[in-house]
Amino acid sequence: MVSLSSCTILVVEDHDFQRRTALRLLKELGAEKLLEASNGREALDLLVDRGEPVDIILCDLDMPEMDGVEFISHVGVNQLAKAVAVVSAMDISILNTVETMARAYGLQVLGSISKPLSLHDLTACMASFQPRDAFKDAYVTRTEFTADDLRRGLKEREFIAFFQPKVSFKTGEVQGVEALVRWFRPGHGVISPLYFIDHMEHAGLVTPLTEVLLTQTCGYLKAWAQRGFTIKASVNVSMHCLEDTSIADRLHDLVKEADCDPRQITLELTESEVMMDVAKVLNVLARLRLKGFGLSIDDFGTGYSSLQQLSNVPFTELKIDQSFVKDSPTQGRHRTIIETSLDLARKLSLRTVAEGVETRAEWDLLKSQGCQQAQGFFIARPMPGYQIPEWIRMWRAPEEC
Ligand code: C2E
Numbered sequence: 050m051v052s053l054s055s056c057t058i059l060v061v062e063d064h065d066f067q068r069r070t071a072l073r074l075l076k077e078l079g080a081e082k083l084l085e086a087s088n089g090r091e092a093l094d095l096l097v098d099r100g101e102p103v104d105i106i107l108c109d110l111d112m113p114e115m116d117g118v119e120f121i122s123h124v125g126v127n128q129l130a131k132a133v134a135v136v137s138a139m140d141i142s143i144l145n146t147v148e149t150m151a152r153a154y155g156l157q158v159l160g161s162i163s164k165p166l167s168l169h170d171l172t173a174c175m176a177s178f179q180p181r182d183a184f185k186d187a188y189v190t191r192t193e194f195t196a197d198d199l200r201r202g203l204k205e206r207e208f209i210a211f212f213q214p215k216v217s218f219k220t221g222e223v224q225g226v227e228a229l230v231r232w233f234r235p236g237h238g239v240i241s242p243l244y245f246i247d248h249m250e251h252a253g254l255v256t257p258l259t260e261v262l263l264t265q266t267c268g269y270l271k272a273w274a275q276r277g278f279t280i281k282a283s284v285n286v287s288m289h290c291l292e293d294t295s296i297a298d299r300l301h302d303l304v305k306e307a308d309c310d311p312r313q314i315t316l317e318l319t320e321s322e323v324m325m326d327v328a329k330v331l332n333v334l335a336r337l338r339l340k341g342f343g344l345s346i347d348d349f350g351t352g353y354s355s356l357q358q359l360s361n362v363p364f365t366e367l368k369i370d371q372s373f374v375k376d377s378p379t380q381g382r383h384r385t386i387i388e389t390s391l392d393l394a395r396k397l398s399l400r401t402v403a404e405g406v407e408t409r410a411e412w413d414l415l416k417s418q419g420c421q422q423a424q425g426f427f428i429a430r431p432m433p434g435y436q437i438p439e440w441i442r443m444w445r446a447p448e449e450c
C-alpha cells in the first residue's frame with residue numbers, strides 16, 4: 050500500500066459528524082494532507098483554487114447544492130483528481146453506475162464504501178490506490194497484455210462503452226448511437242478496441258464482452274429516455290459470438306432483464322475472414338431478427354462475400370465503410386462504390402448509414418446521394434454515455450448552403 054502521508058485527500062461530505070469521522074479514520078491510516086468540503090460546489094471551488102489535482106477524493110453521493118454524481122463528472126472532465134472513492138448509503142446499482150462513469154472519465158476508482166464508514170472498509174479501499182497520473186497516457190496506441198489481463202479487466206469492469214451519435218442527413222435529428230468499447234486499463238491509459246478485439250476473440254472472451262456492452266447500452270438507453278431522449282443504439286457483435294447457438298436467447302433475455310426492447314437495438318456485424326459454420330450463423334441471425342433486433346452489415350464493401358451475405362441474412366441496415374467515405378468528394382471511384390451500395394440497399398429496403406464522415410464536403414455529397422444516416426467526427430467523436438443528453442441538446446445540423 051502506498052503511504053497515505055504523501056497523498057492529498059479531499060473528503061466531500063455534507064454531514065458534519067460523518068465528515069469528521071472520515072477525517073479521523075484517514076488520520077489513523079497515516080494521511081496528513083487532508084482537505085474537506087461539505088458539498089460538491091464547495092469542493093469544486095476548492096479544487097479550482099488549488100490549481101493542481103488532489104490524489105484521492107472520498108465523496109458522498111447524496112448532498113445538497115451539487116450532488117456527488119455531478120461533482121465527480123466535473124472532477125473527471127477537468128482532471129481535478131487521480132482517484133475517487135464513493136461513500137454512500139445508496140443502492141449498489143447506483144454505486145456501480147457512478148463507478149462506471151468515473152472510469153469513463155479516466156479516474157481511478159478505489160471502490161464504493163457503504164455507510165457507516167468503518168476503518169476496515171476504508172483501509173481496503175485506500176490500499177488499491179496507485180499513484181499514477183490518470184491522464185498522462187490516455188489513449189495509448191499499443192500495449193502488451195495477456196488473456197488473463199483481458200479476463201481480469203472484464204471482471205474489474207474496465208471495459209466501458211463510449212457512444213457515437215448517428216444523425217439523419219435529411220432532418221439533422223439524432224436517431225441513434227453506436228456503442229464502441231474502450232479499455233480503461235489501470236496504469237496503461239485507454240486502449241482502443243482495434244488492439245484487443247482480436248485477442249478477445251482468440252481468448253474466447255468476445256461473447257462476455259458483447260454482454261457487458263449490451264448491458265451498459267441498455268442502462269444508458271433507459272437513463273436517456275428518462276431525460277426525454279428516446280433514441281436507438283447499435284452494438285458491435287463479432288461473428289465469433291454467433292458460433293454459439295444459445296446467444297440469441299441470451300442477448301434477448303439480457304435486454305428484457307434490463308427493461309429494454311430488442312427493437313431499440315441493432316447488432317452490427319463485420320464479416321470475418323475465418324470460414325464460419327454458415328448454417329449455424331444463419332440460424333442465430335434469423336432468431337435474433339425474429340426476437341426484434343435490427344441487424345446491420347458493418348464496413349460494407351470491405352469483405353469478400355458481401356453480396357452473398359446480403360442475400361442470405363435478414364439485414365435491416367447497411368453501413369458504408371469509412372474507407373469509401375474518406376475523400377469521396379475528390380475520388381470518383383469511391384463515389385461510384387457509394388452510389389452502387391446505396392442503390393443496392395434501397396432495392397433491398399435497408400437503412401443506409403455512412404460512417405467516418407469527417408468533413409462538410411463528405412456530408413454534402415452523401416446527403417445528395419440519398420444516404421439516410423451520418424456518423425463520424427464531423428458530427429461527433431465517441432463520448433461517455435452521460436454526455437449524450439447534453440450533446441443532443443447542443444447539436445445543430447449543418448445549414449443548407
Ligand atoms: P466500427 O464498428 O466500424 O466502428 C467505427 C470506428 O470508426 C470506431 O473506431 C470509431 O471511433 C471510428 N470513427 C468514427 N467516426 C470516424 C471518423 O470520422 N473518422 C475516423 N477516422 N474514424 C471514425 P473504434 O472505436 O476504434 O472501433 C474500431 C472497431 O472495433 C469498430 O469498428 C468495431 O469493429 C470494433 N469494436 C468496437 N467496439 C466493439 C465491441 O464492443 N465489440 C466488438 N466485437 N467490436 C467492437
Ligand code: MG
Nearest residue numbers: 227285317347
Ligand atoms: Mg460498428
Ligand code: MG
Nearest residue numbers: 347348368404
Ligand atoms: Mg465500421
